[in-house]
Amino acid sequence: MAADILRVEKLSKSFSGRLVIDNLSFRVAEGELSAIIGPNGAGKTTLFNLITGYHVPDSGKIIFNGQNIAGLQPFKTVRLGLARAFQRTNIFPKMTVLENVVSACITRQERNLNFRTPYKKLTQIHQRAYEILDSVGLTAMAQRLSGTLAHGNQKLLDIAVALALEPRLLLLDEPTAGMSPDERWQTVALVKDLWERLKVTMVFIEHDMDIVFGISQKIRVLCYGNLLAEGTPKEISNNLKVIEVYLGEKPMMDEAC
Ligand SMILES: Nc1ncnc2c1ncn2[C@@H]1O[C@H](COP(=O)(O)OP(=O)(O)O)[C@@H](O)[C@H]1O
Ligand SMILES: [Mg+2]
Missing domain, CATH: 3.40.50.300 (P-loop containing nucleotide triphosphate hydrolases)
Incomplete structure (x- = not known):
């Protein structure tokens, strides 16, 4: 069990x-x-x-x-x-879809990131964010402002943000x-x-x-x-x-x- x-x-x-x-x-x-x-x-x-x-x-x-x-x-x-997706979504509407997920990925890595973080690591974060967007079917909307997404896609983005926290x-x-x-x-x-x-x-x-x-x-x-x-x-x-x-x-x- x-x-x-x-x-x-x-x-x-x-x-x-x-x-x-x-x-x-x-x-x-x-x-x-x-x-x-x-x-x-x-x-x-x-x-x-x-x-x-x-x-x-x-x-x-x-x-x-x-x-x-x-x-x-x-x-x-x-x-x-612990992560959650909200009844009323909890995304940053003026950031793009990708930026929302990247922010969550950075939150996850917070302790390991600073001004000396190598570029390669930041590239990996972008790749990770794209993988997560792909897993919820939002890749095509990566560059859209989050607040302009239809309600259903905002809910999916909220789930993506939660997933980025691993x-x-x-x-x-x-x-x-x-x-x-x-x-x-x-x-x-x-x-x-x-x-x-x-x-x-x-x-x-x-x-x-x-x-x-x-x-x-x-x-x-x-x-x-x-x-x-x-x-x-x-x-x-x-x-x-x-x-x-x-x-x-x-x-x-x-x-x-
Ligand atoms: N921050 C709060 N301040 C005062 N009352 C609250 C607060 N949050 C929830 N409540 C009250 O607690 C009860 C349960 O709410 P909630 O947990 O949102 O229910 P559910 O999600 O099951 O619909 C409701 O009567 C709601 O008005
Ligand atoms: Mg409720």
């Missing part, structure tokens, strides 16, 4: 006295492709913000690769091998949000392909149940900041609690969980 790359232990976070993540615990095995589902406001993005250091938890631990990273700033979590764990917050049905499935195929080729552990948040049940090895259902259920797609689709509040004919989770 694979070791756990991430352990969330008794994690809690409230905003203005309102508990958004409530004593939440779960484990992610190294190499896993898993989904987090749950209604709007369940705390899914907040969970990613806690894991990647954008929020400091009120209590609890986040053990990544054996180290408690709770409260560690985002640039430090990146150095440890993460061991990649968190994808609604990678297909706002895409057309065709774009959604292309992106899902791409995510699955990247997972298979790069062997990176991936956790993604997604609302489309066909996608979630189509590609996940494991699904976690979040409800009011709590784990309602976790299991394989088969286990989740047979889980009476989940069926009652989320997957039934009339999903009631927004009100009832």
Whole structure:
């Protein structure tokens, strides 16, 4: 059995006295492709913000690769091998597509770069950036200003930027949000392909149940900041609690969980 790359232990976070993540615990095995589902406001993005250091938890631990990273700033979590693509993309719109990815590659190499860095090394970074753009199908747009890309391509660029950080764990917050049905499935195929080729552990948040049940090895259902259920797609689709509040004919989770 694979070791756990991430352990969330008794994690809690409230905003203005309102508990958004409530004593939440779960484990992610190294190499896993898993989904987090749950209604709007369940705390899914907040969970990613806690894991990647954008929020400091009120209590609890986040053990990544054996180290408690709770409260560690985002640039430090990146150095440890955590990266994420955002629900609302996090690219520099006035930089070109290539520059966005090069910047992320440089961030990855930060400690090894300075004014004496040989030209060859900088050329290697450019080559690496092009490889990453190729892996998400954006090579032809390398010189475009990122802000001028269509929404779907901006989402792909956000994934490319995350990949340039060479993460061991990649968190994808609604990678297909706002895409057309065709774009959604292309992106899902791409995510699955990247997972298979790069062997990176991936956790993604997604609302489309066909996608979630189509590609996940494991699904976690979040409800009011709590784990309602976790299991394989088969286990989740047979889980009476989940069926009652989320997957039934009339999903009631927004009100009832
Ligand atoms: N920075 C913040 N300040 C105050 N409330 C927040 C903040 N971030 C999230 N929330 C609240 O926490 C709840 C969960 O939000 P979120 O994690 O974005 O949910 P989800 O991603 O599952 O839709 C929501 O009610 C949201 O308004
Ligand atoms: Mg969200």
